[in-house]
Amino acid sequence: MRCFRSRRFRRGSRTASSRSTSRSGSVDRAAAEEWIREHVDPAGAIETEHERPWATVLRVPLADDGVAWFKACAPVQAFEPRLTAELFARWPDRVAEVLAHDEERAWLLLADAGTPIGAFGNPPEAWLEALPFYAELQRGEAAHVEDYLAHGVPDLRIASLPQRYDDLLQHELPLASDEIARLREFAPRFVELCGELGAYEVPQTVQHDDLHMGNVYAEGERLRVLDWGDSSISHPFASLVVTFRFLEEVTGLPPADAWFERLRDAYLEPWGCELTPVFALALRVGAFAHTFAWVRQRDRLPDEARGDFDTGFRRVLCRALGQIDG
Structure with a gap:
């Protein structure tokens, strides 16, 4: 496959999302950041990338211009963290790298996967x-x-x-x-x-x-x-x-x-x-x-x-x- 090159997209800035972009509730930010820091070492402020009725996504800056992505899923898709972790365990070359997940709280922490x-x-x-x-x-x-x-x-x-x-x-x-x-x-x-x-x-x-x-x-x-x-x-x-x-x-x-x-x-x-x-x-x-x-x-x-x-x-x-x- 040819190597694609273009500007980086910020996750959540997609112009062709197949769902609405209406803003909704929020995650327990203090608890989420504490959990994130248990698994990665942020190199700067953790920012809200977007809030949707079905999920909240936080951008976690890492050293050397790296980034990780935290996702808190609403009950409608609370199955996603476990499903993603199971898929990564069996297909690590085909899905995003799972750095951590919390099935009970429906939280997911992913490594950056590149550009859509x-x-x-x-x-x-x-x-x-x-x-x-x-x-x-x-x-x-x-x-x-x-x-x-x-x-x-x-x-x-x-x-x-x-x-x-x-x-x-x-x-x-x-x-x-x-x-x-x-x-x-x-x-x-x-x-x-x-x-x-x-x-x-x-x-x-x-x-x-x-x-x-x-x-x-x-x-x-x-x-x-x-x-x-x-x-x-x-x-x-x-x-x-x-x-x-x-x-x-x-x-x-x-x-x-x-x-x-x-x-x-x-x-x-x-x-x-x-x-x-x-x-x-x-x-x-x-x-x-x-x-x-x-x-x-x-x-x-x-x-x-x-x-x-x-x-x-x-x-x-x-x-x-x-x-x-x-």
């Missing part, structure tokens, strides 16, 4: 490298699904999706009445699609569900996947719903661009090329599963944060609506 590939324009060439190693991780992690579910990773396995669809329809959605009617009419067909997808013998596993240019970092020739707080246990191929969306909306690739087939094939290589026919079906179902994950976040937001959140949520819902006609 969004700093380089979200080039599809980077995904050509990232997707196969991410798929290998997913395949390996299928053996740990039950453990993850027992420790709070959300369950979006195929069998649960029809009920999730019904739950979606019970929510007040940022859609027009005719769009909601289309969702209601599609419900029986969605159940059929889930049955078709479940018939394929693809192991359900960790699905990042926010796999975009702000969450894959480059440092020299090494790429790492960060920010696992939107993850679920689900159909693995659904990960590319977000990846492909950002390649369209940010990189500007038209939906029929040949890059999408190249990236699909690169991702499927560790799974087996015979699974090509199921890929489109998985993305179709996955577009709706992605809305269920957004609902889970939205349900835990304070009322004042929902307006900004719903701007992005409507976009996600409309992309799911686009899958109704196949």
